Amino acid sequence: MGLFSGVASLLHLNIDSEKKARIREEIDLPQAVQAHINWKLRLQNYLDGRSSEQLDAMAICRDDQCELGRWIHSAGMDHFHGLEPFHQLRADHAQFHYVAANVVQNVQAQDYIAARRILDEEYSRISHKVVLGITELHKAVSG
DSSP states (O other): OOTTTGGHHHHHOOOOOHHHHHHHHHHHHHHHHHHHHEEEEEEEETTOOOOOOOHHHHHTTTTTTHHHHHHIIIIIHHHHOOOHHHHHHHHHHHHHHHHHHHHHHHHHHHHHHHHHHHIIIHHHHHHHHHHHHHHHHHHHHHO
């Protein structure tokens, strides 16, 4: 069963087509999925020393700085503030950023074993939950 209970909790709200269109104009959910998937490669390259990026753990841990996070904390909250599945996505997204920042902190501390463990385990789990949640939200507002 998915994060949004098989999307049922949102689909049964009978979100009108005008509101769905407004949400699709506010946030490109497929792009948000891709952006969060891309973080795995960025972190992997950083850990492996194949990145020239200067990643800042303090910036990464902020869940309100990426496009999805800005939407979640503003218009998304306006649309879905009363729905537990939305709050679960918000919490998972915050955890995603926290865990990604932990990978970076461990790499910078040269604790590569801890960074690899976090990336392979905790990060993979939370990344999957976030991507699933965004995907299910996209299904709920499509069409």
